[in-house]
Amino acid sequence: MFFRTRDGMRPAPLTHNPFNALVGPRPIAWVSTVDVDGTANLAPFSYFNAGSADPPFVMFAPNAKGPGAAKDSYANLLAVPEFVVSLVSRAQAEQMNASSKAYAHGVDEFARCGVTPAPCHTVRPPRVAASLAALECHVYEVVTLPVGSDQRASHVVIGEVTAIHIDDSVIENGQVSERRLDPLARLGAFNYGTLGEIFAIARPE
Ligand SMILES: Cc1cc2nc3c(=O)[nH]c(=O)nc-3n(C[C@H](O)[C@H](O)[C@H](O)COP(=O)(O)O)c2cc1C
Structure with missing residues (x-):
């Protein structure tokens, strides 16, 4: 099939956005994140990746709840431009998903979803204590993207990683063991995946 994206992202027979x-x-x-009063907020974002390794930068993309309606994570970042990315292992899938519910602004998903927080060193928001790795980040730049066919704009939040937590249990022979990290991956629709085969390929000379 072929379609032009500005005509809509779910042309028949697709039932979900294929992107x-x-x-x-x-x-x-x-x-x-935290709001101006210091109340924490926690939510998952899979429009997320790294942008640079040294200095390390990440980006994630909170879209709007509806036309002009910001998600709490984004609203908090505008007031307190700091965030923590706690990485999600397979064991945390259900708790992570529970924290994606659209709770009212001011609800602390750590408390509401039974996620234990742990303090950070270079930013005010707490990290997820059980996460095997966490990235403390300061907002570097926010790019606002145009609204889509659903009238919801998205924002790309670029953050500099100012400190990194790694649980000692995932370090093996001087490297992070991806197998021990057991990262959860987001796929299409409501699907998730975990790591399959891991193999190495040396770079060409
Ligand atoms: C696995 C997963 C990935 C998600 N990724 C995104 C994303 O990249 N961008 C986004 O805007 N919402 C994403 N969501 C939805 C948000 O988590 C959800 O809208 C949440 O309520 C936002 O919370 P907040 O208002 O406290 O920021 C995702 C949800 C799940 C379960």
């Missing part, structure tokens, strides 16, 4: 399945698997950022 999520085509650009994947994606890692999941479990993003924590």
Whole structure:
């Protein structure tokens, strides 16, 4: 099939936006922020990836809840431009998903979803204590994208990673063991994946 994206993202026979399945698997950022009063917010974002390794930068993309309606994560970032990306392992899939519910602004999903927080060193939001790795980030730039056919704009939040937590249990022979990290990946529709085969390929000389 072929379609022009500005004509809509679900042409028949597609029942879901195919973009999520085509650009994947994606890692999941479990993003924590705080509002001006210091109340924490936690939500997952799979429009997430790295942009640079040294200095390390990441980006994630909160879209709007509806026309002009910002998600709490984004609203918090405008007030306190700091966030933490806690990485999601398979074991945290259900809790991560629970935290994606659209709770009212001011609801702390750590408390509401039974996720234990742990303090950070260079930013105010807490990280997820059980995550095997977490990235403390300061907002570097926010890019606002045009509204789509559903009238919801998205924002690409670019953050500089100012500190990194890695649980010692995932370090093996001087490297992060992807097998021990057991990252959960987001696919299309409501699908998720985990790591299959892991193999190495040396770079060409
Ligand atoms: C696995 C997963 C990935 C998600 N990825 C995104 C994303 O990349 N961008 C987005 O705007 N919403 C994404 N969502 C939906 C948000 O988590 C959801 O809208 C949440 O309520 C936002 O919370 P907030 O208003 O507290 O920021 C995702 C949900 C799940 C379960």
